[in-house]
């Protein structure tokens with residue numbers, strides 16, 4: 423059974439079409455990214471999946487059930503973009519309360535609250551009230567809340583927006599760690615982050631699902647993305663074009679080059695590049711197999 427199935431899913435707010443004819447099937451597994459410009463319909467899609475709003479037309483099911491149905495209690499959870507904690511209750515009290523609402527006994531609910539707080543590395547803050555937490559800590563508590571009951575599917579709407587790099591990293595590590603048992607769908611504007619976490623990227627634009635990109639494919643593509651330290655771009659381009667099996671090289675942004683090759687053996691190209699750098703004493707920062715997510719989504723090869 424599919425994790426998520428949408429058929430012709432559309433949503434209008436009054437006369438405003440926010441989502442239009444989205445059809446997609448998603449399977450359980452590695453984290454899935456949902457990307458798109460502001461107003462593209464990402465939150466609307468999440469809200470439909472959570473059952474917070476109903477579609478104007480089309481169908482949607484999660485684990486074979488209607489969004490919001492009792493059968494999904496504890497199996498599907500979400501972190502809304504504007505998730506807020508109850509300012510009056512300390513952290514463990516509110517997590518215990520949410521666990522009880524999922525059917526945990528009083529004792530088990532507290533243990534579950536502490537378990538999810540441990541996951542987000544905040545067990546020491548269990549007795550604190552939300553107002554004494556930083557933005558990053560509050561976000562981690564909200565993520566802990568979404569993890570109560572070890573759901574099979576967790577929707578995270580901009581989980582790292584506004585977080586400092588250390589807090590954002592903690593969240594990425596947690597998502598990675600739990601990905602064997604939980605499938606995450608993550609909406610974010612941070613393409614670098616999504617590239618590190620996700621195997622599949624869905625791109626929404628003006629309410630339509632315009633692309634579904636598999637990051638795994640990049641390992642089999644005939645591209646290399648080369649990032650240099652300061653370099654003479656035109657000298658590098660001419661020298662690389664002299665190498666065997668190179669079809670093209672373009673500078674895509676300062677010191678970053680996209681190389682297309684026609685060799686079956688990517689390592690041979692990598693070796694040739696490394697010898698070239700040694701020969702000219704050029705310093706490189708990174709050689710990435712395939713194209714960056716930004717390149718895949720926004721540039722024509």
Ligand SMILES: Nc1ncnc2c1ncn2[C@@H]1O[C@H](COP(=O)(O)OP(=O)(O)OP(=O)(O)O)[C@@H](O)[C@H]1O
Nearest residue numbers: 435438439440458459460461462463464465466467
């Ligand atoms: N409750 C609402 N009433 C009217 N229009 C709405 C409502 N919610 C969203 N919209 C509109 O629907 C469109 C999609 O909004 P949505 O919030 O789903 O986009 P988004 O991709 O999540 O944007 P962002 O990246 O800025 O969070 C936008 O044009 C928005 O103005």
